[in-house]
Amino acid sequence: MNEVDIKELNERIRQQSAFVDLLNMEMGKVIIGQRHLVDSLLIGLLSGGHILLEGVPGLAKTLAITTLSQAVDAHFSRIQFTPDLLPADLIGTLIYSQKSEEFTVKKGPVFANFVLADEINRSPAKVQSALLEAMQERQVTIGDTTYPLPRPFLVLATQNPLEQEGTYPLPEAQVDRFMLKVCITYPKREEEKQIIRQNMQGTFPRATKVISPEDILKAREVVNEVYMDEKIERYIVDIIFATRTPEEYQLDNIRSLISYGGSPRASISLAKASKAYAFIKRRGYVIPEDVRAVAHDVLRHRIGLTYEAEAENISSEDLITEILNRVDVP
Amino acid sequence: MFLHRYLYRYMKRTRYSIVFAALVGLMFVGRLFSQVPQSGLPEVSARITPDTILIGDRFRLTIEVSKDLAQVVDFPNFGEAGATSRDTFEVVSVSGIDTLSRSGRQHTISLTYEMTCFEAGSYNLGRFPVLYLDKNVMDTLYSKEPLSLVVRTFEIDTTKQQIVDIKKPIHTPLQFREIRNYLLWGLLALALIGLGIWLFIKMKRRESIFAPRPEEPPHVTAIRALEDMHEQKLWQNGKHKQYYTLLTDIIRTYLEGRYGISAGEMTSDEIRSALRSAGLETLEYDRMDRLFSTADLVKFAKFIPDADENERLYSDSYYFVEDTKLLPTEQVPPAKEESELPTEKGEEDNR
Numbered sequence: 001m002n003e004v005d006i007k008e009l010n011e012r013i014r015q016q017s018a019f020v021d022l023l024n025m026e027m028g029k030v031i032i033g034q035r036h037l038v039d040s041l042l043i044g045l046l047s048g049g050h051i052l053l054e055g056v057p058g059l060a061k062t063l064a065i066t067t068l069s070q071a072v073d074a075h076f077s078r079i080q081f082t083p084d085l086l087p088a089d090l091i092g093t094l095i096y097s098q099k100s101e102e103f104t105v106k107k108g109p110v111f112a113n114f115v116l117a118d119e120i121n122r123s124p125a126k127v128q129s130a131l132l133e134a135m136q137e138r139q140v141t142i143g144d145t146t147y148p149l150p151r152p153f154l155v156l157a158t159q160n161p162l163e164q165e166g167t168y169p170l171p172e173a174q175v176d177r178f179m180l181k182v183c184i185t186y187p188k189r190e191e192e193k194q195i196i197r198q199n200m201q202g203t204f205p206r207a208t209k210v211i212s213p214e215d216i217l218k219a220r221e222v223v224n225e226v227y228m229d230e231k232i233e234r235y236i237v238d239i240i241f242a243t244r245t246p247e248e249y250q251l252d253n254i255r256s257l258i259s260y261g262g263s264p265r266a267s268i269s270l271a272k273a274s275k276a277y278a279f280i281k282r283r284g285y286v287i288p289e290d291v292r293a294v295a296h297d298v299l300r301h302r303i304g305l306t307y308e309a310e311a312e313n314i315s316s317e318d319l320i321t322e323i324l325n326r327v328d329v330p
Numbered sequence: 331m332f333l334h335r336y337l338y339r340y341m342k343r344t345r346y347s348i349v350f351a352a353l354v355g356l357m358f359v360g361r362l363f364s365q366v367p368q369s370g371l372p373e374v375s376a377r378i379t380p381d382t383i384l385i386g387d388r389f390r391l392t393i394e395v396s397k398d399l400a401q402v403v404d405f406p407n408f409g410e411a412g413a414t415s416r417d418t419f420e421v422v423s424v425s426g427i428d429t430l431s432r433s434g435r436q437h438t439i440s441l442t443y444e445m446t447c448f449e450a451g452s453y454n455l456g457r458f459p460v461l462y463l464d465k466n467v468m469d470t471l472y473s474k475e476p477l478s479l480v481v482r483t484f485e486i487d488t489t490k491q492q493i494v495d496i497k498k499p500i501h502t503p504l505q506f507r508e509i510r511n512y513l514l515w516g517l518l519a520l521a522l523i524g525l526g527i528w529l530f531i532k533m534k535r536r537e538s539i540f541a542p543r544p545e546e547p548p549h550v551t552a553i554r555a556l557e558d559m560h561e562q563k564l565w566q567n568g569k570h571k572q573y574y575t576l577l578t579d580i581i582r583t584y585l586e587g588r589y590g591i592s593a594g595e596m597t598s599d600e601i602r603s604a605l606r607s608a609g610l611e612t613l614e615y616d617r618m619d620r621l622f623s624t625a626d627l628v629k630f631a632k633f634i635p636d637a638d639e640n641e642r643l644y645s646d647s648y649y650f651v652e653d654t655k656l657l658p659t660e661q662v663p664p665a666k667e668e669s670e671l672p673t674e675k676g677e678e679d680n681r
Binding site: 006010227229231232284285286287288289292324325326327328329330 | 595
């Protein structure tokens with residue numbers, strides 16, 4: 001690749017990513033603040049990764065996804081996970097029709113472009129597994145037939161960090177399948193004032209369709225073309241290795257706080273998310289800023305904490321910050 | 331029997347054990363007929379000098395054989411030199427076979443054993459055997475006369491002896507080599523103790539063990555590194571990526587030293603915002619902004635700037651360091667009371 005190529009790629013990405021501004025604008029009409037959430041949704045959408053959202057109730061998690069599906073003109077479904085939910089409620093089942101005297105397929109809510117799995121940790125492991133399998137395979141088997149899920153397929157699962165009683169926490173192996181874990185915080189004072197005003201107006205704004213699912217699929221192909229230099233790859237590997245063997249990066253102080261580090265899936269996710277972030281920023285190449293911007297969301301749920309860390313009240317967030325501050329930037 | 335044992339050992343050594351029994355028989359026959367002179371056979375003679383010795387003294391046993399050139403003889407083996415051949419006798423050394431005289435085909439050879447004895451007494455050593463080989467004949471020949479040895483001991487008249495005390499050690503003058511090792515080890519121990527005390531004191535005072543080198547100002551390091559880099563002619567050789575990596579690394583190190591910004595672990599954006607917080611002038615900020623923007627493109631987007639741009643960014647970096655360097659007067663802590671401020675005269679003195 002030479003100078004002309006990168007210019008051409010930059011230009012192409014500038015054209016292809018034009019919808020990002022439109023999408024942001026449409027979402028901004030409905031969602032006030034939560035820029036990070038919106039960016040994360042776009043990253044997930046463009047890189048084909050699923051997102052685990054963690055935040056207290058009422059932070060517009062569902063609204064954000066609904067708005068995104070409206071703006072993309074995609075099919076959206078919401079599943080409230082409860083302890084008595086069954087896998088069939090999720091993926092669908094075969095129903096016997098007395099009229100035709102045969103089994104007909106009743107597809108479940110998972111057959112949608114955007115699936116909101118609300119409070120995923122409220123359901124037992126078998127339901128979680130059914131969803132996570134669908135996420136991984138992007139297909140569902142009902143009876144003897146396998147049905148592909150619609151494209152794009154994006155699962156956004158939510159977890160409530162406050163109530164842990166009567167929940168079924170996701171095992172580490174399953175959490176690893178989410179590309180990003182986004183922690184949503186409260187809006188700022190000004191944003192909260194705007195939210196009140198918006199809700200008092202009586203008419204709630206609604207996002208209009210600005211892009212089709214096919215455009216998203218095309219954009220994904222362009223995202224894959226975003227240039228990632230070998231230096232950036234090395235930087236990503238350094239970050240992931242620092243989570244595994246911190247002592248090799250002069251991080252002996254956090255060695256005892258990490259029980260396990262990021263998997264190769266973490267490296268892949270970090271690279272993909274960095275490319276998507278560069279695309280959102282309308283750049284044809286990845287820079288260290290992109291990696292750092294997504295590192296927390298990619299690694300947050302992939303670093304295991306020891307009892308010592310929990311006793312010290314140290315979160316994976318703190319460890320990632322420490323790692324990012326120590327690993328040399330190319 | 332003494333001789334029989336020698337012979338047996340001799341036979342064993344020469345590996346003629348197969349005919350051992352025959353030899354023993356021959357030996358007895360030889361003894362019976364040894365007094366009878368036999369024409370054509372070698373003549374064996376033996377002598378001991380002296381035949382009377384003081385206990386522990388040495389004596390020499392010499393065995394001589396007169397024989398024809400074609401005849402083969404083998405002298406007895408009393409064991410290795412230094413080994414005790416008998417309970418009472420010890421072989422000190424054995425000489426090589428010596429030729430004493432030669433007349434036509436007849437010649438006389440001898441072998442001398444130097445021996446000693448540590449038991450007083452009178453010993454009858456008997457006659458000494460020599461093994462004789464000639465074609466199909468194998469025989470043992472003996473010396474003509476039996477030999478004897480008297481070993482005397484000291485005669486002590488206990489009635490005339492006085493009991494004396496044990497002699498005291500002899501005092502010889504002290505020599506340096508005797509105390510040299512003690513002296514060296516002592517000095518080494520003293521040096522180690524001294525070093526230990528010094529280290530302990532240093533650690534207690536929290537002082538650095540080695541005197542720290544005066545720290546080089548960051549701008550000096552940066553300027554030197556920039557000049558070194560410029561001499562490498564990296565971009566001229568197509569190594570643009572290397573050129574910009576080195577250039578930004580030098581500036582990052584300088585920023586760390588000059589502004590205390592951990593620029594090494596910061597992204598370009600983070601460095602920009604840190605510089606903004608550091609209150610940099612617009613000109614300097616713009617220089618850095620241009621440098622990091624272009625460097626990012628070169629490093630991560632395979633962008634190849636033109637020669638002017640490369641040189642301009644080098645100059646920007648150079649003058650950025652020059653213009654923002656800390657002058658010595660700026661390093662003086664400013665917070666001083668007015669009364670503590672040096673007077674004009676004092677300043678002059680200081681200068």
